[in-house]
Amino acid sequence: MTVAHSHRFSTALNPINISLLSKQLIQLGRINNADTFSEISRQKEVLVSSLISKLDVCTGLDQIKQVHGHIIRQGLDQSCYIIAKLIRTLTKLGVPMDPYPRRVMESVQFRNPFLWTAVIRGYAIQGKLLEAISMYGCMRKEGITPVSFTFSALLKACGFVRDLNLGRQFHAQTFRLRGFCFVYVGNTMIDMYVKCGSIDCARKVFDEMPERDVISWTELIAAYARAGNMESASELFESLPTKDMVAWTAMVTGFAQNAKPQEALEYFDRMEKSGIRADEVTVAGFISACAQLGASKYADRAVEIARKCGYSPRDHVVIGSALIDMYSKCGNVEEALHVFESMNNKNVFSYSSMILGLAMHGRAQEALDLFNYMVTHTTVKPNTVTFVGVLTACSHAGLVDQGRQIFASMHQTFGVKPTSDHYTCMVDLLGRAGRLQEALEVIKTMSVEPHGGVWGALLGACRIHKDPDVAEIAAKHLFELEPDIIGNYILLSNVYASAGDWDGVLSVRKLIKRKGLKKTPAVSWVVDNRGKMHKFFPGYMNHPMLNKIEDTLEELVQRLTVLGYQPDLSSVPYNVSDDEKRSILIRHTEKLALAFSLLTTSRDSSIKIMKNLRMCQDCHTFMRLASEVTGRVIIMRDNMRFHHFRSGACSCGDFW
DNA sequence: CTAGGGTTAG
Secondary structure (H helix, E strand, O other), rough: HHHHHHHHHHHHHHHHHHHHHHHHHHOOOOHHHHHHHHHHHHHHHHHHHHHHOOOOOOOHHHHHHHHHHHOOOOOOOOOOOHHHHHHHHHHHOOOOOOHHHHHHHOOOOOHHHHHHHHHHHHHHOEEEEEEHHHHHHHHHHHHOOOOOOHHHHHHHHHOOOOHHHHHHHHHHHHHHHHHHOOOHHHHHHHHHHOOOOOOOHHHHHHOOOOOOOOOHHHHHHHHHHOOOOHHHHHHHHHHHOOOOOOHHHHHHHHHOOOOHHHHHHHHHHHHHHHHOOOOHHHHHHHHHHHHOOOOOHHHHHHHHHHHHOOOOOOOOOOHHHHHHHHHHHHOOOOHHHHHHHOOOOOOOHHHHHHHHHHHHHHHHHHHHHHHHHHHHHHHOOOOOHHHHHHHHHHHOOOOOHHHHHHHHHHHOOOOOOOOOOHHHHHHHHHHOOOOOOHHHHHHHHHOOOOOOOHHHHHHHHHHHHHHHOOOOOOOHHHHEEEEEOOOHHHHHHHHHOOOOOOOHHHHHHHHHHHHHOOOOOOOOEEEEEOOOOOEEEEOOOOOOOOHHHHHHHHHHHHHHHHOOOOOOOHOOOOOHHHHHHHHHHHHHHHHHHHHHHHHHHHHOOOOEEEOOOOOOHHHHHHHHHHHHHHHHOOEEEEOOEEEEOOEEOOOOOOOO
């Protein structure tokens, strides 16, 4: 509330204004003398009520007490309607229920169910289930009959603290007392079960509700989506008779969150075709789906849609943050920076996305600078994701000491507890720097149970530094935690291969076979300027330009050899002849994609290649040197991050 | 006054 506002409030309701108001009302014929008194107090209630409504998050407790003073002076301190409203507002503003709001309630002599409920709900939202229940007990003792709103508040409290048992008790009581269920209470019940993680109970309530509205449906759809069960979500959604914007959005974001971007886009299209408007939340989900597809033609479409819906990143934080992430993942970090700078409001999502974007593209120093700017020049507080971003930046740039410092400060200075994700970054940081024993030590002293990522980072480091002994330790834990992820086995096999241990390679291959796992086939792709995608698979395939591609590669190899290029035979994890290794290497999909791009794009444009797996050492060297002899900028995205090859150097500093 | 929200590591 601004100063000007509070000044207006303080004069709005003085006795002169009230008597003026009453004269005006009589003149207008709205009231007659007989009921002037009750009518004026009703009007007073309306005025005071609108005064309370104007309190907002910026209001300090002093101003609230000032308003309370007005309420008392106007003789409205016994009005349940006004006091309940005041308490609801205090709750919204985050004022703790004890002692102030509760005292205000206790000062009212004759309390109605709505006043009690406002207090119960206040405790509920602040996570104080026991106090909420005790208030409910007091209310019953006074002989007040609860209303549906009361049960809604109690159920909300149970959901908030995830107390399934108490939730069940109130569920039963609700039906006993009322005999029937309002849609509203039913919806709160669904929400309670969902929050308690019991989606089946939520479904049961839904199925038994005599009457449902679109909110009941959407709650359940979103719960299925959050649980990763998009089949049930779609099924439910299709049977929803009238789908509104929020329901559609739940589907779009649901697919986006479950790594099904194509479906997210489909639902967005269907939504548009049904003539339903999209709002900021819908568009954010759409952008997130585009980001996952990682192709600029989707990026353009996302920007176009955001523009059409009237959501510019300048004024909409959610849209801006989503766009930053999308541009970064599409390989256009410059545009991401551009969006970031254009934003009027930036929050922790905007900063974290930007820091992660810079880290992903190997611009570690800028990522660190941005982080430092954020913590020293803004009021934005870093969260757990922000630290993943900064630590990733350190690890990709080999900044061991800085990383250690930041890791220490995150808990000490910023109160963010390290999770397995942060330990993953630390293990990666130390591991890449060749300090495998230190990395192992970090894992042993972790304050949380290490997840697969932590051991995976260690195994990855063993691949770089060719250390089969530590690799076996890492693999043992990793295979227990993630027995079905083929990439883990391949990684171990690569470590053995790089050490020339072909028995080891063979044993891993057997293990893969026994588990019935299938190797993920490699694929690289490029998008031409008409938006068409060209995919390249391993070995020879029937691409119309195959001959030209082969010629180009042969010529390129010759030019690179002059610069000292030698095929890195240790990148081939098979025990075959050196000639065979050379011919396998030259058929790696990203090399085919590179040759294709050289043949089909103009000399001054940069080349953008995507790949679903990690790039091998040989391809990395090849790309680096190719950027030198061709004078082209090559942007290459593997399954983890981006490499910018320019004039014979890579943004990752050959550190990946 | 009960529903949908963008960023996470190997």
